[in-house]
Amino acid sequence: MFRQIRKLCLICYDSHLYVLQIESGELFWKIETGDSIKSSPCIDFEKGYAYFGSYDKHLYCIDIEKKSIEWKKSLDKSSIFSGPICDSKQAVYVSTLAGNLFSLDKNCGKMIWAYQLDKATFTSPIIDEKNLVILLGTCGGTFFCVHQEGYLLWKFKCEKPIFTNACVADDLVIFGSYDSFLYCLNIKDGILKWKCWCENEIYSSPFYDQSLQLIICINCDGLMFLFEKNGSILKKVAIFNQKNSCYSSPMVLNRNMYIGSRDDFLHCFNLQDYFS
Numbered sequence: 001m002f003r004q005i006r007k008l009c010l011i012c013y014d015s016h017l018y019v020l021q022i023e024s025g026e027l028f029w030k031i032e033t034g035d036s037i038k039s040s041p042c043i044d045f046e047k048g049y050a051y052f053g054s055y056d057k058h059l060y061c062i063d064i065e066k067k068s069i070e071w072k073k074s075l076d077k078s079s080i081f082s083g084p085i086c087d088s089k090q091a092v093y094v095s096t097l098a099g100n101l102f103s104l105d106k107n108c109g110k111m112i113w114a115y116q117l118d119k120a121t122f123t124s125p126i127i128d129e130k131n132l133v134i135l136l137g138t139c140g141g142t143f144f145c146v147h148q149e150g151y152l153l154w155k156f157k158c159e160k161p162i163f164t165n166a167c168v169a170d171d172l173v174i175f176g177s178y179d180s181f182l183y184c185l186n187i188k189d190g191i192l193k194w195k196c197w198c199e200n201e202i203y204s205s206p207f208y209d210q211s212l213q214l215i216i217c218i219n220c221d222g223l224m225f226l227f228e229k230n231g232s233i234l235k236k237v238a239i240f241n242q243k244n245s246c247y248s249s250p251m252v253l254n255r256n257m258y259i260g261s262r263d264d265f266l267h268c269f270n271l272q273d274y275f276s
Helices: 271-275
Strands: 007-011 016-021 027-032 042-044 049-053 058-063 068-074 091-095 100-105 111-116 126-128 133-137 142-147 152-157 167-169 172-176 181-186 192-197 207-209 214-218 223-227 233-238 251-253 256-260 266-270
Touching (some): 007 049, 049 091, 126 167, 167 207, 181 214, 233 271
Antiparallel strands (some): 100 111, 133 142, 167 172, 172 181, 251 256
């Protein structure tokens, strides 16, 4: 049974996680860690828990409504930039700046397994529960597909680091790289289906909109590419007219795309406008 959590969790470089009332924006409570927090929180709506990492080298589990720390865990004596992710059963997954991927019991923090990657990770793992896999890229330019039981299924090498999270579109996994390419791989075997040069580095995570059946990729200069799943470019348009303006990732809701920019604004674009 899922809980209705009417709270918003925000992390901050000031070492705090803030929990706000979603209707009013008023502070419900806050928790202080020992260092900056750059790890996006993951919410378990069944238990009412939030999980996040800190540069104080701990992974935290908090009960949002009870205003309590359920547990915190030091993993490999390195900081955590990556946002954790929960599966629908018992585990929470997180990677560290030491280049390790961990699976922990989300109830108590007990380690289930650890897998050594090739380099540090600034990306967050994603789960494809249909195929029972965890997917993430590293600063070494390697994209890993690890089974939920902790063993490698396949890996794919890019020329430069990977700073974007991946997204899944049916049996495809898509991610961007610092080498300016957007990659699309078969999720089952890691075979390259297609790649496309996006004209500059990609820090913004791609997004797959299932209702429109398109993939959104935005390079660091704010040039947006809209792809079909076969790699065909439907549209290319500059949404920001500023170099190095886009390090935020898009979110799409009801065909509106929301994204932040280094102009200090949150922008909303109606994707339907690009097909009229």
